[in-house]
Amino acid sequence: MEAFGNFxxxxxxxxxxxxxxxYVLLGVGLFFTIYLKFPQVLYFKHAWKIVSGKYDKKEHEGDTTHFQALATALSGTVGTGNIGGVALAIxxxxxxxxxxxxxxxxxxxxTKFVEVTLSHKYRVKTEDGTMAGGPMYYMDRRLNMKWLAVLFAIATVISSFGTGSLPQINNIAQGMEASFGLEPMLTGGVLAILLALVILGGIKRIAAITSRVVPFMAAVYIIGAFGVIFYNIENIGPAFASVFTNAFTGSAAAGGFIGAxxxxxxxxxxNRGLFSNEAGQGSAPIAHASAKADEPVSEGMVSILEPFIDTIIICTLTGLVILSSGAWTEKFDTRFERTSMxxxxxxxxxxxxxxxxELYAYLNEQESNIKPFSGKLSVIEGKAVNNNFTxxxxxxxxxxxxxxxxxDHLHTGTVVIENGNVVDKSIVVRGKSLVHSAELTTLAFQRGYFGENGQYIVSIGLLLFAFSTAIAWSYYGDRAMTYLLGSRSVMPYxxxxxxxxxxxxxxxxxxVWKLAAVAIVVMTLPNLFGIMLLRKEMKQEVDDYWVKLKKDNSQEKE
Structure with a gap:
């Protein structure tokens, strides 16, 4: 297993x-932004009209409304990345x-606009009467690349566990144990039952739940974030300034932060942006394929709102909480993770x-005189006698x-270090250092009007965000299984x-995290490749949409 992990x-x-x-990820988005003349700006207002139900019609084929499809896709993207991912990036x-x-x-x-439009266009009705769509369908039905579609679908199934299920509940269980002292197995058991009740009901029940949970969880988190931001209002200006002034030069040293x-x-x-909003990954198009719409472009426009809500609003709030609180530059007593030590x-x-x-050069993989330490440390009651290491x-x-x-117990004896790593895995190292991920966000949320109670906002937010992500990814996985093995494979999955x-x-x-990291890219690269091949078709779809919409509007006026 260790060898497989290293692989x-x-x-x-x-x-x-x-x-x-x-560069590939941003490059494709930049290309389509110019090629389609900034649709994320020009169509932004129209997208809100669509999601509000202005153009909904009962006779349109599909399983969910535009809003429900957006909520389901958002529940898949608004997750641990918004709480821990932003903190990790900073x-x-x-x-x-x-x-x-x-x-x-x-x-x-x-990128979302393009991938959702094309996936919706080539969706199919399955033998059980539900809609199935996603990049695998345009790869198969339009590009005639079934091998690529199969590869994408397999990667989606793997990611449904590695992104949507296993790490989400692992984070929830750890958070509940830290905040409320609940046993992880108890948390897992209760939530597994709730998850089963939701996903066994299919997309209609999933959409009904997520359309209620997503607005609620966003509201709770936003209120908590503003409680910190307004408390540290004098730091917001410098925080914003540091984001822009450091964008093209890297971030300068601050407190315990050595610089990047x-x-x-x-x-x-x-990297964290992709993990948060999944633009280009090809997952959200699977949810949007269920929407009732006769025009694929209309659903594509709805998806424009996803990265805006997920990253530009929620991730920005998390970022401002962390930066304005100053917690990101302070050292806290923590257990040192082997992978980060x-x-x-x-x-x-x-x-x-x-x-x-010298440390800056070493940590940023530049030329440095620093070398990994190897040797034996003499330790008495937890403290090393040697002082020739850092x-x-x-x-x-x-x-x-x-x-x-x-x-648990302060160690007395010898600790062997080889090439910078502790050999004995039973030895735990603790001390003061910078922290990251959900731990950093939790500490930052305690520096506002809610005080120490701010940690519960993060815990509850993490619970709702991560659980909703698990719900959405179960649907992505079952649509991938439908493509690979048919509708009968869905229930066992x-x-x-x-x-x-x-x-x-x-x-x-x-x-599983490591496997998911690879699977995400195996989803993303074929999807980006596919939508680039269909760029001319996409442009034609957009032009035809506006012509039809203008015609329909003129007929209504008559």
């Missing part, structure tokens, strides 16, 4: 985490990462300018380092989906 890390390094991937890339999340969302609005180069801020911002030779601290410069954690210098055995959801509440899902 997935290598594969991800060549794909999603590679330097070229953000903790790694600084304020500049938020700018590149915005850019991903802005151009992603056009442009490359790091750009890569992490775009490294021992290096010598004594370094960010408060010494020359040492900070611990880096979450791209910051760790302080007040303690070594614990099995996470749903049962297995719920069982895996329960298991992940108390199990280690690290390997």
């Amino acid at each position: 997935l890390d290598t594969l991800d390094g060549m794909l999603g985490s590679a330097f070229w991937f953000p 903790s790694i890339g600084g304020p500049a990462a938020l700018f590149w999340m915005w850019m991903t969302a802005f151009f992603g609005m056009t 180069s442009f490359a790091y801020a750009f890569n992490r911002g775009v 490294e021992f290096i030779d010598g004594n370094y601290h960010e408060r010494v300018e020359a040492q900070r410069t 611990v880096l954690h979450n791209r910051s210098v760790g302080e007040e380092i303690r070594f614990l055995l099995d996470g 749903r049962v297995f989906y719920v069982a895996a959801f329960f298991w992940a509440s108390f199990a280690d899902t690290t390997l």
Whole structure:
């Protein structure tokens, strides 16, 4: 399993985490933005009219309304990425990462418009009478690339577990345990039953639930965010300024934050932007294919609103909470994660300018004299006698380092370090360092009018966001299974989906996260390739839509 995990890390390094991937993702969005003459701006107002039901007609084929399809797709995108993903991007890339999340969302609005329109056009009615759509259908029915469609569908099924199910409940269970002391297995069991009651009812029940949950969870989170933003109102101006001034230069050092180069801020911002709004991934078109509409372009316009709501509104609020609170530059006592921790030779601290410069170069993968530490540490009651090393954690210098055995008892003895890593996996390292992901967001939410109660807003938000994501991705997976094996495969898939959801509440899902990271790219690249091949057809669809709409409007006036 460890070897397989390392293989997935290598594969991800060549794909999603590679330097070229953000350029491809943004490049396609930029191309269609220019090619279709900025539809995310020109059609924005019209999109709101469509989603309000102005053009809805009962005779249109489909399973859901425009609003329900939007809510289902939003429930799949508004998730842990909005709470933990933004915090992770800022903790790694600084304020500049938020700018590149915005850019991903802005151009992603056009990418969503294109992928949803084309997927809706080539949707089919299945043998059970429901609609099925998504990139696999235009790949198969229009491009005649069944092999590509099958690859996309398989990646969708894998992602439904790796993105939508297992890590979501794992995060929920951990959050409930930390905030309310609930046993993970209990949380998993209750939510698995609720999940089963929702998804076994199919898309109509899913749409009915998400259309109610999404507005509620967004309102709760937004109120909590403004409680912090207004409390720290004097910091909002400098926070906004830092986002723009650092966008093309990288983020400067601040407090315990050593600084991030442009490359790091750009890569992490775009990467987290995709994880948050999924523009170009091809998942949301599956939900939108269920919408009642006779014009594919009209549903494509509805999808323009997704990245706007998900990233430009909700992610921005999270970002401003984190930046204005100042929590992102402060060190907190925390358990050091092995994947984010490294021992290096010598004594370094960010408060010494020359040492900070050296650390900046090392952490941003530039030329540096810093070398990983290897050797034996003598430890007495948790503290190392040696002082010829420095611990880096979450791209910051760790302080007040303690070594614990099995996470509970202060260790006395020898700790072996090889190439910067602790050999004995039973040894736990704690200390003060920067924190990231949901932990950082939770700390930031406590620095507002709600005080320590702000942590419960994050916990409840995480619960609702992540649970709704699990609901939406179950639908994506069952449509992919419908394409691969037919309607009869859907029920066994749903049962297995719920069982895996329960298991992940108390199990280690690290390997699944890694598998999902690869599967997401295997979904995204074929989808981007496909919509580029159909660019002329897309342009014609848009032109025909406006001609028909103008004709229909003139007839109504007569």
